[in-house]
Amino acid sequence: MQPATPPVASGAEKQPTPPAPEASKPDAAPPPPTAPVAKPPSVTVIDAFDAKGILGRDVRSPASENMGRIADVIVDRAGQVRGAVIDFGGFLGVGSRKIVVDWGALHFWNVADKTASITLDLTREQVRAAPEYKDDAPIVVLGASGTLTPLRFPPLTMQER
Numbered sequence: 001m002q003p004a005t006p007p008v009a010s011g012a013e014k015q016p017t018p019p020a021p022e023a024s025k026p027d028a029a030p031p032p033p034t035a036p037v038a039k040p041p042s043v044t045v046i047d048a049f050d051a052k053g054i055l056g057r058d059v060r061s062p063a064s065e066n067m068g069r070i071a072d073v074i075v076d077r078a079g080q081v082r083g084a085v086i087d088f089g090g091f092l093g094v095g096s097r098k099i100v101v102d103w104g105a106l107h108f109w110n111v112a113d114k115t116a117s118i119t120l121d122l123t124r125e126q127v128r129a130a131p132e133y134k135d136d137a138p139i140v141v142l143g144a145s146g147t148l149t150p151l152r153f154p155p156l157t158m159q160e161r
Contacts, residue, residue: 055070056070059117082141083100100133101143106121
């Protein structure tokens with residue numbers, strides 16, 4: 001037995017339709033974006049004599065009283081340094097607490113000398129009265145005049161989230 005052949009419609013064979021060009025297809029993906037050309041990074045050279053890290057450095061009052069050590073630096077959303085977290089009081093980390101002082105209340109005399117301390121324009125009594133710094137809580141910054149100021153930021157915009 002021979003296989004059946006399909007009937008031909010009205011004497012004319014149906015011609016295949018040529019494929020549509022790629023650009024006119026509605027489901028065609030757009031061409032991939034070209035990668036931006038990377039700019040070379042900027043370079044700043046700081047002489048070792050002119051700068052050193054400050055974390056862990058001793059902080060002293062103008063009367064040379066031990067005020068603690070710098071534990072962290074507070075930076076706002078714009079990248080501006082706003083304050084320093086000082087680990088104040090206690091002995092070998094026992095009984096100490098962290099407070100935040102205004103960046104402007106600190107004086108860096110000889111940062112290249114790791115044994116040199118940083119001076120804080122506040123007394124021990126002013127620092128002792130400051131509220132404790134806690135992660136994920138509002139930050140209260142002790143100012144150079146001894147006043148307490150809450151650190152507030154404007155609400156985030158949709159682009160910053």
